[in-house]
Amino acid sequence: xxxxxxxxxxxxxxxxxxxxxxxxxxxxxxxxxxxxxxxxxxxxxxxxxxxxxxxxxxxxxxxxxxxxxxxxxxxxxxxxxxxxxxxxxxxxxxxxxxxx
Amino acid sequence: xxxxxxxxxxxxxxxxxxxxxxxxxxxxxxxxxxxxxxxxxxxxxxxxxxxxxxxxxxxxxxxxxxxxxxxxxxxxxxxxxxxxxxxxxxxxxxxxxxxxxxxxxxxxxxxxxxxxxxxxxxxxxxxxxxxx
Numbered sequence: 001x002x003x004x005x006x007x008x009x010x011x012x013x014x015x016x017x018x019x020x021x022x023x024x025x026x027x028x029x030x031x032x033x034x035x036x037x038x039x040x041x042x043x044x045x046x047x048x049x050x051x052x053x054x055x056x057x058x059x060x061x062x063x064x065x066x067x068x069x070x071x072x073x074x075x076x077x078x079x080x081x082x083x084x085x086x087x088x089x090x091x092x093x094x095x096x097x098x099x100x
Numbered sequence: 101x102x103x104x105x106x107x108x109x110x111x112x113x114x115x116x117x118x119x120x121x122x123x124x125x126x127x128x129x130x131x132x133x134x135x136x137x138x139x140x141x142x143x144x145x146x147x148x149x150x151x152x153x154x155x156x157x158x159x160x161x162x163x164x165x166x167x168x169x170x171x172x173x174x175x176x177x178x179x180x181x182x183x184x185x186x187x188x189x190x191x192x193x194x195x196x197x198x199x200x201x202x203x204x205x206x207x208x209x210x211x212x213x214x215x216x217x218x219x220x221x222x223x224x225x226x227x228x229x230x231x232x
Contacts, residue, residue: 008102021123021170033104037137043173048184052149053125055184057117057173061107063137066121066170 002089006082007032007070015040016071017062023051025060036064104135111174116141119170123203125149126162127175136166148199154187155195 007029016026017038027040041059045051111130118126118141128144141162148155183189217223
C-alpha cells in the first residue's frame, strides 16, 4: 500500500506516464487507486503525430497494469520520508513474518 | 476518490476512446463497468490509423474484459472528429488490409529481434504478450 499512499500525495502534480506500448502521456495527476490505475487531465502526448487516436482526448484513465514508469517532479518527492516509510513498512512486514 | 469505481464513475455515459492490448481503438459510449475495468460500450465504432490513412467500421455493443484495456480516453466533444494531418479517410477494407500487412511486417521484425536477443541471453519485456 506504500506506493498507493505515495501516489496519493502527488495528486495535482504534473507527471509523465510511459506505457508499455511506448506512448508517453504528460498530464495532471487527478487520481490513483489501489491497482495504481491512473487518471490524468489536460493531457499532451509526446510525439503526438504518431498517435492520432489521442488527438481529441483531454483526459485519460490508464490501467495500472500497462504502465512502464511514471516520471515525477523531483521537487515534489520527499525521498527521506519515502525511505523512512519504506523501512517502517519493511519492519512491520518482518515482524509479521516472525510471528507467523 | 481513490477507488477504481470512483475513477470510472465520472466517465460513465461519456464518449470514450478505448485502446485495447492488441492495438485496437474503439470509440463508444461507456454505459457500465466494474472494479476490474470490465466495460460495456454502446454504439461502438472501431477506428484504424495506418501510414497516412484512417478508416472506421460500425461495431455496435461491446463488453470488454478489463485485462485487455490499455487506456480509456475521454473525448473532448469540441475536438471530436478532428483528424490530425496528414491522415485521410479511406474505405475500411483498404485500411484494414494495409493494417494487416503492417502488423505482419512488425511481427516478423519483432520475431527476428527476439531471436537475436535470446541468443545473447535476453528475454524481451512482455515476451509472448501482444502489446502495441
